[in-house]
Amino acid sequence: MIALRTVVTDGDLEAWIAVRRIVLPDEPAATMVQMRALEAPERLLLLAERDGELAGSGLATRSDTGGGFVAPRVLPGHRRSGVGTALLAPLLEHVRAHGFDAAVAHADDDAALAFAQRHGFVEVDREVEQVRAVSPDEPAPAPYEAVEFVSVEERAELLELSFRVAEQGYADLALASGSMRVSLEEWLRDEATLPGGSIAALDGGQVVGYAGLLSWNDDDTRAEHGLTTVDRAWRRRGLATALKRRQLAWAAANGIRELATWTQTGNEGMRSVNEQLGYATRTISHRMRRELP
16 A cells, blocks of 8 residues: 655655655765755645655755756665655646746666656756765865955855856756756755855956855765856956866765765766766766646
């Protein structure tokens, strides 16, 4: 017997986060406070139980690239028992009821890809996770003339000032699945959660480049890159590489031993920068889409 319920209590939310940690061990899990801050009418969290045992979770919300986003997640011991299908139906209905005409989802392995295809999803994009081990003695970054590098920890206002170049980066990122849509409110809430490792490049006091770093929440030895972007007039000068080398040095000095970053189809330039800095591919995630009539 499969039973679904909406996440309401803190205990429900703890169980939902626990499922995410098991199903996605190489991705950071949001804290309770962060999850509560994300609550919105278009956002639905579900828990699934099978024969009285926690079996999975579900998420429906707005996608950053338009449409709705759905994520049915099933614990390993309960897969191939109908739990994923039971979760998917109300998630799709929820995004449809909130006016979205399509739903997107991620499939990170062959089984998830086959599940998505059986339920009418087709691949529209791929996202690549790259990771790099951080040595305690990472080399000091080479000087970069005429640019001042300042962390958000040193000057908190730099995060908002960096939004101008962030908007350029999002606008120029021609993803197969659509353009990224990130509001200033979301930018200020979600970026630079490791302010010491989030660095702006300044020319005469103006932000011409930015590289964000995000906390892993439940593992202080790991961190995730946020957005790395450079003003259009400053591109192809090695500024993105200079920013990331400074992040590597900061990570080494602050006990971080692994950095992870995600890039999408259409952002091969940043993937190449990462490869030159020693990052290697760990995960290829298929971005799937289903129309909602």
